[in-house]
Amino acid sequence: MSSSCASSAAAVVGLLSAPRPSATLLPPSLALPATMTAAAGARWRRRQPVCCEVAVRSSSDSATSSEHRIGARVRVTAPLKVYHVPRVPEVDLTGMEGVLKQYVGLWKDKTISANLPYKVEFLIEVQGRSSPVKFSAHLRDDEFEYLD
Numbered sequence: 503m504s505s506s507c508a509s510s511a512a513a514v515v516g517l518l519s520a521p522r523p524s525a526t527l528l529p530p531s532l533a534l535p536a537t538m539t540a541a542a543g544a545r546w547r548r549r550q551p552v553c554c555e556v557a558v559r560s561s562s563d564s565a566t567s568s569e570h571r572i573g574a575r576v577r578v579t580a581p582l583k584v585y586h587v588p589r590v591p592e593v594d595l596t597g598m599e600g601v602l603k604q605y606v607g608l609w610k611d612k613t614i615s616a617n618l619p620y621k622v623e624f625l626i627e628v629q630g631r632s633s634p635v636k637f638s639a640h641l642r643d644d645e646f647e648y649l650d
Contacts, residue, residue: 570605571648576622580645587637589628595639599649600624603638618642 582595600622607619618640625634 570602570620571650572602572605574602575649576600576602576646577649578622578641578646580641582639582641582645584637584639587626587635589631589635590626593626593637595624598624598626600639606640616640620646622646 577599578595578597580596584593584595585591587593602620603623604621605619606621607614607616620641620643621638622641623636623638625636628635
């Protein structure tokens with residue numbers, strides 16, 4: 503536990519354990535919910551606060567937008583099948599070429615843990631349609647290669 507967490511935890515415990523006159527108003531964060539009884543409230547107030555620390559990569563460690571090359575042509579190298587294309591029961595993406603449209607591993611300049619962070623757009627010819635059907639699939643970086 504870091505020193506800032508320990509000091510904030512000690513401050514909260516000090517607030518909870520200090521005798522209070524009945525007319526003292528609690529801050530909204532320490533007020534009891536209306537559905538709790540006094541006995542349940544006493545147990546509720548005695549809980550220790552939880553302090554969480556998150557390890558975040560610095561901006562130099564995260565991948566840059568130039569590495570993602572939005573708009574680049576890519577070819578799928580892994581054996582993948584998708585089932586969400588309209589009027590086609592199953593599409594095998596192996597060997598298909600598409601355009602890298604979006605990298606969803608960054609949100610508001612923070613790295614998030616997207617399982618399939620690359621959004622790739624494909625065109626496929628479907629029987630009975632004059633124009634190709636456009637669809638997109640989310641892929642990992644080891645499932646495709648750059649062509650450009």
